[in-house]
Amino acid sequence: MPQQPPDPRTAAPPRPDASMSLLNDVMDHSLDDGYAQAAARRATKGGPPPQTLRAKLWLAAGLVLAALVVTLGAAQARISAPVVAKERDELIDRIEAETAAADELERTVDRLRGEVGERQRRALQHQGGDREPLVALLSGATEVTGPGIKLVVDDAKGSEAGGGGPRESGGFSDTGRVRDRDMQRVVNGLWESGAEAVAINGQRLTALSAIRAAGDAILVDNKPLVPPYTVLAIGDGKRLSTAFQDSADGQYLHALQENFGVRSSVSSQAEVRLPAAPSLIVRTAQPRTAGGTGQGTAETGKRKGTL
Structure with missing residues (x-):
């Protein structure tokens, strides 16, 4: 007898995702069957397959080399540490010695500058002749x-705010x-x-x-x-x-x-x-000869500070 077609009133409705069978298969079987079988074999044998002898030898050689490098570096650091510390201490000593010498030189310069200034003031005060007070006043030698x-x-x-203007120059x-x-x-x-x-x-x-x-x-x-x-x-x-x-x-x-x-x-x-000027420059005037005879006048023959 020929097969009768199913009655649409009694047949089960089709799945809504029937047209996405390939996508459903990928989602349901995300792990390939070959990977699943390999994982099952590894679990049955009790761990990963043993490494070859050559790989073990290379690994051992690498570890020995690394240990040797670390050991040599540590030994070199221990040997050079006292030398570096000694050089550092010597450098610090040299810096301190040079700093002290520079400070001493600066104090000497200040003292000599003060002495020179005092001598210049005295020279201006005592070499002005009858115009000594005027020379000392104009030269700034005295208070x-x-x-x-x-x-x-x-x-x-x-005045902190900037701006241009006619005084802007240089x-x-x-x-x-x-x-x-x-x-x-x-x-x-x-x-x-x-x-x-x-x-x-x-x-x-x-x-x-x-x-x-x-x-x-x-x-x-x-x-x-x-x-x-x-x-x-x-x-x-x-x-x-x-x-x-x-x-x-x-x-x-x-x-x-x-x-x-x-x-x-x-x-x-x-x-x-x-106050008196902090520093002075004293120069001396040479006598001026009259008519080439080498005789100087009383005015120019005196030593005095010039401004």
């Missing part, structure tokens, strides 16, 4: 006290800060106005003093100064103050105050005390 003025120059408020930007060239004009203006002696922040100035800049710092004879800059000048207080403010350099300082906010104040002082 001086008398009436004068006090001029304080300070940076503008908020690498300096207009920040409202007092520059070395400003102090140069102030000091020169005081000299021209009749000041007999000048000091900035306790640093006595002479005819050979230099006011320079290092970065944004002002140096007077290579010593840095910090604002505010207090300038003391010996002279007739009221007359000196008036003459300076009316001079071109006084007007320059006033322009800085008006245009850039630089702060300044000047006042007459009944007594101003200025």
Whole structure:
């Protein structure tokens, strides 16, 4: 009898994933059958197959070589350690000895510099003849006290902020800060106005003093100064103050105050005390012959310090 087709009403419905039979097989059998059989054989024999004799010999040789290298390195380190420590101690001793020698030389230089300065001051004081007080005053060889003025120059408020301006030149930007060239004009203006002696922040100035800049710092004879800059000048207080403010350099300082906010104040002082200059340079003048006869005048024949 021919087979009857199944009744669709009584047949079981097909699986929803019937079309993904290959994917289902991969998911259900993720481990290949060959791997499963190899793992079963290894478990039956009780562990991995034994290594060959050659592999064991190579492994033993490698271990022996590594142990030999480590042993030689440790022995070399133990042998060289005392030598390295000795060299280090010798180097430290040499550094300490050289440092002590340099400190001693620095103290000697300071002492000799002080002696030279004292001898120069005495030479200027005692070789000026009848003009000894004037020579000592103008050269800065002695401390001086008398009436004068006090001029304080300070940076503008908020001068840390940068910005360009007409004073920008030579690498300096207009920040409202007092520059070395400003102090140069102030000091020169005081000299021209009749000041007999000048000091900035306790640093006595002479005819050979230099006011320079290092970065944004002002140096007077290579010593840095910090604002505010207090300038003391010996002279007739009221007359000196008036003459300076009316001079071109006084007007320059006033322009800085008006245009850039630089702060300044000047006042007459009944007594101003200025220290002696820390270092002096003394030169000697040679007699000048009159008409080639080799005779010198009384004025030029005297030894005196020159500014």
